[in-house]
Amino acid sequence: MLERLRRPWPDHRAEFLLGAVACLLAVAIVAMVVFVARGAWPTFSHDGLSLFGSGGNVDTRIGAMQNTTRNPPASAYAIHAWPLIYGTILSAGLALLVALCVSLASAVFIVDFAPPLVRRVMGPVIRLLAAVPSVLYGLVGILVLVPLTANHIVTTEQRRSVEYVIPLSGGVAVTVVLLALMITPIMTALITDALESVPRPWREGAIALGLNPLRATIAVSLRAIRPAIVAAAGLATARAIGEAIVVSMVSGGVSFAPNPADGTIFLFEPFESLASTIIRNADSISAPAIHSTLYAFAALLLFSSLILSLAAYLVRLPLRRYQSTS
Amino acid sequence: MADAAPPLAPPRRRHGRRESVWRWRRSDLAIFALSWIAGMGLCVITSALVAFFAVKGAQYLRPNLLVQSPSPSVSQAGSGGFLDPIEGTILLGAIGLVIAVPLGVTTALWVLEFGRPRWLARIVDSTVEIIAGTPDVVLAIFGLALFELGLFAPLSFGQPGGAFGRSFLTCGIIVSAVAIPSIYTATRNGLISTPRQLREASYALGKTKTATIRRVVLPAIRRDIATGSALGLGRIIGDTAIVILLLGATLQTQTQSSTPILGLLRGTGSTLTSYAFNASPAGDGNAPTKAYAAAALLLVLVLVLNWCVGRIGRIGGPPLHTERRLGA
């Protein structure tokens, strides 16, 4: 029988086997959706849309859930996760804003202004930033940035003003800075590649019309790669939404909804995100109510990342087409 | 006409007067300044980050840490080293690669060399994209749900109601997912850039497609596969969330049974990432110095892998955007 295996395989057998393995991945994705939905089902069925509402303290609710036994009553599943959802959107949104500005500016720098020496260095720099593990960002945050803000930036009056409600420390500001730092490299890389593949005739034409290099880049190249920028932003947002480790380490660990109306204090208010809550309560996942609650959060994350990934994929499709014909 | 000496060549100019930056629109001037700040700022931040961990590593990383096992202890002095986390990182990296490389390469081969029916190939292609975009916590949760089924008890150990679900094997299977997109994309780029003539020459000699792939194409893209694997390995060893959820969170490596290899694979343990996380104020630990030491070691590993990628890759390295998943 070994003899038969060692003879060269006919193409159709190889195609079938290779295809089966490839489809394994697709099957795995489907299985992921199914399993996560299944685990989340109790929470969704008992809470329905009130899951997205606000009311009550998430931390105390989860704490209470830890004591649930098998087949707990419907009320045990009740939770209003709005602070977490808000925290996720807030941190990811602000990080995206910062990262968008920084990566557009860096991409323009790399393509137009960087001296040749610097330009050669930027590639490895960006690759390096992208390769740093998130726990390292978290360490820098929790051991350096958070004490820095807590001790030197937040004033005592500010702290006293919210003393009975929440502790002020790094919170929103540190989290957004670190998240932005994590998603900037990938956005910069994508945008730089897109800028460099804008057809040269367009750029030459703009220069020949008497535009300076920056104007030429902004008016022609950046405008031409708008789909790529959108796709990059989508991917970056998916990344920021799902980041659990950094957020759990620096966000302050209190499921509070930071209020922009609070002025500068807003930057230092603590919060929690869906992903960080999952990580922080991972030990108690055997309790059924917590189990399905965490799965529900995972389902929300899965859903949003699916949508963002798909949107980014679709947006890049026509871009691929116009690039190949030019 | 005799020349006494060759006439001096007239001076050559590279460029004439350029428009002064100060004549630009004010918004453009701001963007100009911002782009310099952003570009140089990224360089500065990166160097600062590396320097920071280099300093902390030099301060706290001691050879004895590398060979001692960690022990739970209140004081930092007594909490031992991180031999087990190092073992865990290596083991997990190995398992993850062993799964991810065949999967990633095979998938890319099928999509590009065969890829029929077209709609299926496109689905598989977007599947890899989806995996790349899925948060690692979600992957971990899925792994938990999957391997807690009694069906998969052999992968960890059985429990009333199903299985424990957390072991090196289960964690390794899930963590391979963070490496698959890198390997897939690198293989894909390699396949696209192998010249058609290579394949056609093989067909002209009468070789089947399968034989061509085995003997001609795969050897040609060895470098790309290696690059993708190095990138993927970097992601695997940098991942924390999947480890926390699926490796059982025991400080020391615990084997499951007495069978030599299988017992280890079914056992639990920790990695440098989970160790650093736990040693920091975010975990139970109270040992920031140990956290710094572990983190510095981890960074060294990641940098070495990154450097390898630069060395073995094609000229210029892989295009920047092949790296979609960031270290988790």
Next chain:
Amino acid sequence: MSILAQRIRIEPQAEPEPAIERLRLEDVSVFYGGIAAVKNVSFPIHQGEVLALIGPSGCGKTTLLRTLNRLTELTPSASHSGRILLDGEDIDEIVDTELRRRVAMVFQQPNPFPMSIFDNVGFALREQSRRRPRRHEIAPDVDRALQRAGLYREVRDSLDHSALRLSGGQQQRLCIARAIAQQPEILLMDEPCSALDPRSTATIEDLILQLREDLAVVVVTHNLQQARRIADRVAFMYLGDLVELGPTEQIFDDPVEVETREYVAGVFG
């Protein structure tokens, strides 16, 4: 005397009025790295005339054209010596963006931007001023440019459609409109019809003849018949040297230099 020495022949002609000299090249050489692509070229260009640069591939005519609006500066290894005077000013002393407003260029492959027709033609007008002008401020200039380029009637109802939807010939006329929207003094054209079909070519050649009333036009062309049709004067370049320069009839019917005679006869190309 050796072939490499520069020779210019300008036949005295009975001109109705003295032609205004817009551009003058003085001993211009262009180098890529160490290699000279253009060697010691000197000649004037007058308003109201079309000058055709002809010569075999690699003779330096495109390089010379691109030097006239300093587009060679986009190539890092390029350098030049000698002077080029635009209305008496050394173009190296004129700010580059300002120079390119006065000396416009049309390329071999039509390269309309991925925007609407209106945005294409108004592009330079919008982007150059310190304050971005509103649409109604530049609309008259856009219309005028389109009319001069002979494109207005065809696109006046679809100014906001994408420029990429136009045909090749229309796109090239759009590029011409875009170039003349700023009312330049000189128009440089690098083989403007080589990518087009014969009918579009004819349209553009008529256009060139009309445009020369207000501008000086320099056309690089591979097509000897085209040079014959549209040019007032012809400059023949070979291996970086300006071999001969003279009125069209003279170059084609009675050239002085041997190389010129052989080239126009098709002995080499």
